[in-house]
Amino acid sequence: MPSYSTLAPVVAAAVVLWLAGVPGVCLAFDQPATPPPDDLCLDDADRRAAAALQHFAWGVHEQLASAGEFDTAARHYREALRLQPRSTLAFQHLATPYLILRQFDQLQTHLEPLL
Structure with missing residues (x-):
């Protein structure tokens, strides 16, 4: 099992990426830009x-x-x-x-x- 000192930065980076990137990407595609064909x-x-x-x-x-x-x-x-x-x-x-x-x-x- 990885030690706390190596696991903490990975978890922190994952949380930052998730908070910054995922909601922005997901919310950007909520409404279609064009009507359906x-x-x-x-x-x-x-x-x-x-x-x-x-x-x-x-x-x-x-x-x-x-x-x-x-x-x-x-x-x-x-x-x-x-x-x-x-x-x-x-x-x-x-x-x-x-x-x-x-x-x-x-x-x-x-x-x-x-x-």
């Missing part, structure tokens, strides 16, 4: 895609979190398909449990509104 703004299609992805993710979460209960997940998958009708991944996640359980009437009930 236009490509960071979402249009309606981007918002729909983001909402569809959100519902798909919630559907996956609900499907994994609930043992055997699929209704809540199916509701999220249907909403994702309503927002993004060409999403094959959401369609597969909605259809596969009904196909595995051979519940074709349920599958038809859930898919008819999407046609």
Whole structure:
């Protein structure tokens, strides 16, 4: 372990640098100098895609979190398909449990509104 005589100047220098340099540097970048570029703004299609992805993710979460209960997940998958009708991944996640359980009437009930 270093002795107190060698450690004290290092700690003092670190404190001085931190007090003098870090707050000035951090506070200098609090406000952006220019407004954000236009490509960071979402249009309606981007918002729909983001909402569809959100519902798909919630559907996956609900499907994994609930043992055997699929209704809540199916509701999220249907909403994702309503927002993004060409999403094959959401369609597969909605259809596969009904196909595995051979519940074709349920599958038809859930898919008819999407046609």
